[in-house]
Amino acid sequence: MAAPSPNLELRPLGNTGLKVSSVGFGAAPLGRVFGPVSEDEAIASVREAFRRGINFFDTSPYYGGTLSEKMLGKGLKALGVPRNEYVVSTKCGRYIEGFDFSAERVTRSIDESLERLQLDYVDILQCHDIEFGSLDQIVNETIPALQKLKEARKIRFIGITGLPLGIFTYVLDQVPPGTVDVILSYCHYSINDSTLEDLLPYLKSKGVGIISASPLAMGLLTENGPPEWHPASPELKSVCQAAAAYCKEKGKSITKLAMQYSLSNKDISSVLVGMNSVGQVEENVTAAIELAKFGKDQETLAEIEAILSPVKNQTWPSGIQKS
């Protein structure tokens, strides 16, 4: 395996001491969440990602009912490189059978994940979509259980993920500093929704690493459009499709524009994009490298922002709490 390309920027992840690639590999698509993908293509995508400088890989037992973790595990093993050359995050508390953030379940969960990933430890274990649980249980039971997993060296860092931004302030205001190392927000720093931006100063003041996922808004900002299960309103879907069609007509790539938009904010340590083919890896890494060399395509971006303005910052409900 060739050494990772020096061209893809590495950014510090909060106070963890880790340096993660600006483009992170989202492995949800390896669980066939976004359509079919063969095992060979999954392994080849992971290989191509690492070869092009991506060192950060994110998965969950929930994605494809454990399939994503298994596929990622095979892909990472096939790299044949020392374990400290890549950073792996997985999650706990959300499963195909439902949610369970109890200490007992998350403690068992990491052992199951490590087996599927064929690893001795993960760098980050994140409580997955905590708005579906009791946030007080997350603070008082789940996170303390994860601290024990840290002591047992099964995980290095603790994270929380979810959609409503209020969950992050709720938890971070209650736990002692340094307890939660990273947060993962999704669908809130892309061209159609940039509401994470207002929270960045607070998150930085707490010293947490900031991961922003779904720069393509889970497929809304792609030519093929989103999968069936996408929770956006019909209006949001149709306006995003109009934006994608406009780009195509102009000979521009909506995915490149969207990647570059999310990558531009350096307070975000890594932009996690879901990928399931060698071609997508190549395109998304190239978008980052071209951004560093040439900057954003301001003209097309302004046109796309104008098309998206009627739905700017429109989101959808998630979880059992009010955000």
Ligand code: NAD
């Ligand atoms: P995304 O916005 O990254 O979009 C993924 C979709 O875009 C897939 O269909 C993928 O095949 C396609 N795609 C990627 N690159 C493309 C390209 N160059 N051209 C055309 N299509 C392209 O959405 P996502 O996968 O949901 O989010 C990224 C990752 O972030 C996930 O895989 C997961 O690891 C993580 N994530 C975590 C949470 C959470 O913890 N709650 C939520 C969402 C995402």
